Amino acid sequence: MNSFFERKYIIQGVFIAVAIVIAARLFYLQLIDESYLLSANNNVLRKMVIYPARGVILDRNGQVLVQNEPVYDLLVTPREVKDIDTALLCELVGIDKAGFDRRMATARSYSPYKASQFEKQIPSTAYAKLQEHLYKFRGFYVQNRTVRSYPDSIAAQFLGYIQEVNDRDIERSKGFYRPGDYIGASGVESAYEELLRGQRGVKNVMVDAFNRPQGVFADGKYDTLAVAGDGLVSSLDKDLQILAEKLMRNKIGSVVAIEPSTGEILxxxxxxxxxxxxxxxxxxxxxxxxxLYDPHKPMxxxxxxxxxxxxxxxxxxxxxxxxxxxxxxxxxxxxxxxxxxxxxxxxxxxxxxxxxxxxxxxxxxxxxxxxxxxxxxxxxxxxxxxxxxxxxxxxxxxxxxxxxxxxxxxxxxxxxxxxxxxxxxxxxxxxxxxxxxxxxxxxxxxxxxxxxxxxxxxxxxxxxxxxxxxxxxxxxxxxxxxxxxxxxxxxxxxxxxxxxxxxxxxxxxxxxxxxxxxxxxxxxxxxxxxxxxxxxxxxxxxxxxxxxxxxxxxxxxxxxxxxxxxxxxxxxxxxxxxxxxxxxxxxxxxxxxxxxxxxxxxADLLPKPKVEKPKETVRTAPQRDPMPPRKPDEDVQFIHHSLVAINRYD
Structure with a gap:
């Protein structure tokens, strides 16, 4: 009998000890360790990547050559998409049903659980309409970013352009770039990429069941700020560049002007x-x-x-x-x-x-x-x-x-x-x-x-x-x-x-x-x-x-x-x-x-398109073996292959 009571107390002690451990663990998880709170809240948190503004490019007198303007990427997490009005979304974004299905298939192949781009660079005017209805499309949300804008539409080959990174860019950057990032592809945008690109930031936003923002998580404690890219002052004189491009319109060629005392290109x-x-x-x-296929090769x-x-x-x-x-x-x-x-x-x-x-x-x-x-x-x-x-x-x-x-x-x-x-x-x-x-x-x-x-x-x-x-x-x-x-x-x-x-x-x-x-x-x-x-x-x-x-x-x-x-x-x-x-x-x-x-x-000096004449069948004489190359000590040594008696005057 005493043995029974001893076992009873031992079993009760074990249960009490386990209860104390569980209570202590719950206390720690819920009140002390906020990382678990963050993990638990992942279903109602949205990690927003904050893309930095690329550096502005000015001319030598401080006039803007390249600036930034806002656009919006529409992102989707396929797993969360349920019971949406597909026709309305297509109308707001400007795509058809086939385009919707193709984009969803691409997103699912990337990951059903991670957000990926559904539609890129939606302009401000289209975004204003989309924003009113965004709560209706569960699983979709908008990512703010900027793209380049060229107020005077000049100096294209000098300034260059940016494009979305590919796998090779990501690999060469050792992880700096991620899918969806942009990189300078030509011109100054490429040559000064590391200075112009800036540094991404992250913002944790709380959302409700309808994907509507409910404020910043933890007062921004876990956010990181985006750092804008460095601005550049170019050597170009914008007014002179505009005039030069007008003078060269409908002509093929080049104009390069340099300030001799500095080497700066005007x-x-x-x-x-x-x-x-x-x-x-x-x-x-x-x-x-x-x-790319323009016969005059503007690129x-x-x-x-x-x-x-x-x-x-x-x-x-x-x-x-x-x-x-x-x-x-x-x-x-x-x-x-x-x-x-x-x-x-x-x-x-x-x-x-x-x-x-x-x-x-x-x-x-x-x-x-x-x-x-x-x-x-x-x-x-x-x-x-x-x-x-x-x-x-x-x-x-x-x-x-x-x-x-x-x-x-x-x-x-x-x-x-x-x-x-x-x-x-x-x-x-x-x-x-x-x-x-x-x-x-x-x-x-x-x-x-x-x-x-x-x-x-x-x-x-x-x-x-x-x-x-x-x-x-x-x-x-x-x-x-x-x-x-x-x-x-x-x-x-x-x-x-x-x-x-x-x-x-x-x-x-x-x-x-x-x-x-x-x-x-x-x-x-x-x-x-x-x-x-x-x-x-x-x-x-x-x-x-x-x-x-x-x-x-x-x-x-x-x-x-x-x-x-x-x-x-x-x-x-x-x-x-x-x-x-x-x-x-x-x-x-x-x-x-x-x-x-x-x-x-x-003046229009662009070459005119050639009109091909119908091919005619002609009989040709048998081909002879090519003549062997002449030696310098032969009588014809003075004839230079590329010089036909030059009779022009500069």
């Missing part, structure tokens, strides 16, 4: 362009495909990716490097009988006129091909060393002017241009016994040479500075402190002493300001602009019109290069565009005759 035009607002909103995908960034034979701008480089090498000086005279003969006199590189004895300054003023043919021959054939070594020295001197390598602009996708090595010609001709006659077209910036419009403008900046340049760049200040990247403050020498620039500058001044100069028609009253027209050879069609200049002569404020593809003479098309931009920037006015202004504004 104007950056790639034409044809497009409205950057096309790359924002719910029609972005359709617009992107239209631009091609011509200032840094198009590569043209430089034409006359290279004569400036040739004059400077030859002086530095001690092979010519400003008093050196060559006789121009109407062309430069080479290959034993059996081939000729023509001028359009006979100059007779001509010195360096006049050769630049009149763009004499003959003079620079002789100059190149001295650089390659008369240096007392093997041709390949002399050519290498010539090439290295030319590259110091930013030719044949990327300049390092703060945009992705910059091309280096082309300046072949001596090995290229040795391989082409089968041995090293070649001389200047084999690539004489390089002497006037033709042949295999190719440079970008940015490189053309930079050459003018070098001449304006009399021997140096700062790396061209598009962002002059980062954040509130307007920080400048150190690589854009480095002074880079072009390798030619200052004293050799004066005759070149004088020649460029006479080309514009003296009657008979190739650019005299586009001179500017009260401003001594130093420049040069050019006609860049185009093996695929009509030649490209080129004009490059800087102004004023002393203490230059602007260096510019204009390329208009397939337009012919530089003085007719590229020159007036450059002249108007230079005068507008320096004087805030344009005095070029109105009929010239109207001609530029109204």
């Amino acid at each position: 104007t950056f035009v790639s034409s044809p362009s497009y409205d950057p607002n096309m790359m924002v909103g719910r029609e972005r995908g359709n617009n992107y495909m239209k631009l 091609f960034i011509r200032p840094i990716q198009a590569q043209y034979p430089p034409g006359s701008v290279f004569k400036v480089v040739s004059a400077l490097t030859a002086q530095q090498a001690g092979l010519i000086d400003q008093h050196t005279v060559f006789n121009c009988p109407g062309g430069y003969r080479y290959g034993g006199g059996r081939a000729i590189m023509r001028c359009t006129h006979v100059d007779g004895p001509i010195p360096l300054i006049t050769a630049i003023q009149r763009s004499c091909n003959t003079y620079f043919g002789y100059t190149y021959a001295r650089m390659i054939d008369h240096r007392g060393m093997p041709t390949s070594e002399a050519y290498t020295l010539w090439r290295e001197a030319s590259m110091k002017f930013g030719i044949g390598h990327a300049l390092g602009i703060d945009l992705p996708g910059e091309k280096s241009g082309l300046l072949p090595t001596s090995d290229f010609y040795t391989k082409r001709y089968g041995n090293a016994k070649w001389g200047s006659g084999y690539n004489i077209s390089l002497s006037i910036g033709q042949g295999e040479m190719g440079i970008t419009p940015l490189q053309m403008a930079n050459i003018m900046a070098i001449v304006a500075n009399r021997g140096f340049y700062y790396r061209p760049h598009l962002i002059k200040g980062i954040g509130e402190k307007k920080i400048v990247k150190p690589e854009f403050t480095e002074k880079i020498s072009a390798g030619v002493d200052e004293k050799y620039y004066e005759p070149v500058v004088e020649g460029l001044s006479r080309a514009v300001n003296v009657p008979g100069g190739t650019g005299y028609a586009v001179r500017i009253a009260d401003i001594e602009m130093c420049g040069k027209t050019g006609t860049a050879q185009n093996p695929h069609g009509a030649d490209h019109a080129v004009f490059f200049a800087f102004a004023p002569r002393e203490n230059p404020k602007i260096a510019i290069a204009v390329v208009v593809e397939n337009a012919g003479y530089g003085g007719v098309w590229a020159g007036p565009i450059a002249s108007m931009l230079v005068e507008q920037y320096l004087k805030d006015t344009i005095t070029l005759p109105k009929y010239i202004q109207d001609r530029i504004h109204n």
